[in-house]
Amino acid sequence: MTSPSWLTVTQGTAPLLVSIPHTGIDLAGLDSRLISTWLGRRDADWWIDKLYDFAESLGATVVHTAISRTVIDVNRDPSGVSLYPGQTMTGLCPTETFDGDPLYRKGEEPGPSEIDERREKFFVPYHAALQAEIDRLRALHGKIVVYDCHSIRSVLPRLFEGKLPVFNLGTNDGKSADPTLQEKVTQSLAETGESYVVNGRFKGGWITRHFGQPQAGVHALQMELSNRGYLREPEGKGEPDNWPVPYDAEFAAPIRVTLKKILETAIVWAER
Template identity: 55%
Template sequence: MSWLEVTPGEAPLIVALPHSGTDLADVEADFRSPELALWDADWWVDRLYAFARDLDATVVRTAVSRSVVDVNRDPSGASLYPGQATTELCPTTTFDGEPLYAGAVPDETEVARRTQGWFVPYHTALAGEIARLRVRHERVVLYDAHSIRSHVPRLFEGKLPLFNIGTFGGVSCSPVLSAAVQEICAANGQSHVLNGRFKGGWTTRNYGEPDKGVHAIQMELAMRGYLDEAGDWPPVFDPERAAPMRAVLTKILRRCIRFAEAHG
């Protein structure tokens, strides 16, 4: 499957990239515009974390846009954040609340088709890589990589911290790991929060089972840390601007690996 990218590594770390895709698949014509459908992509997160392969981490990425089907949502359709604004398994609006479709939104049959076509294969691959690494390592860290605009009033008030760490309220990974990630952010003078507005999506909540050797952690980055949010949209990727944040992320992923090895 050309849209599903799996790069196996041997380190006890998997980096998941569920939202950096810009392929609107066979439903592009259904959206009001391709530009609007791609507005909320995790722009350039795949390039930001390209170094993960040099750490011998496994990388799992879907090239299909989250607007087609969001592989980080509960497949049952249940909200991950009851009572708070969010988007669906097959989103019908942008984060700002703008309608994605000019006509009818995906019905139950269409949602099921997209789930089977893209959601299920992505998670089959992710689960397979976890199982493969667990044969070799007693502990594995699943790191779910995201980013979002710093200001999205419909989703949260004010300006988002640069590093937003989610562990489903401490359920999905050891507190030793989450504390280590926070320490790196603090040591490098980066604003951060643990289990703030973003506590971890479906990936973190579904796979994080510390007692079974799988420690899942979500990182939601504020985009201003690596690109110009005030410029034209979609933004361009500037390696020099991204370098400081990438340096901190490199320390974080290295710490994830050391954590897994030390507790293995």
């Protein structure tokens, strides 16, 4: 079956599936309904696809959507139920940014039927691709690791207090991955000397929680990086003249060493 143009699946044979759900900036024709296209793209996980572009060389399978999270967030519960009850989060089809700025011109917000259409058009194919690759890799290996890649601004008062650690590892409070795998990845984080937390503010989104089934041989990790770990992140929430900042390979090189080590660790763990 041919994948839609916005969905990229690169198949590998290692026991590792890398999911990249939030780097997309394709607004799927919503441009005129949004207050601005820049605002519609501000909360993308900027340059995460570049940051992890070594994954294929490790033999990992990579699934990537080009559709913006403003159109639909493929890492939310498709029913619309909050993954973090009591905490501020954007929805399946967000109508405001992380900062609370409205995304749509008045009266242009999506209604229930449009949300259903977007779910069928964009959410379902992405998750079907993940499931198909999980099934393919499980046929090759006794256990596999699903690694979900994310990033976010270091300071977002509406979503969390203070400054987020550089590395935020989530395993749904230990439910989505074997504790030994979590321990090995945590050790790699500790060795960096940078700030990190395990199952803190970001415990894992829908991808981690839905696909992480250790009893079935599928172990899922979410890595949420603070932007300052790999970008020259500006102060404040970012404005059109300074956000996003260009990707700087030299600046990002140190964190790439750690991320590569983490993916290699996951592969070795799964193979053993």
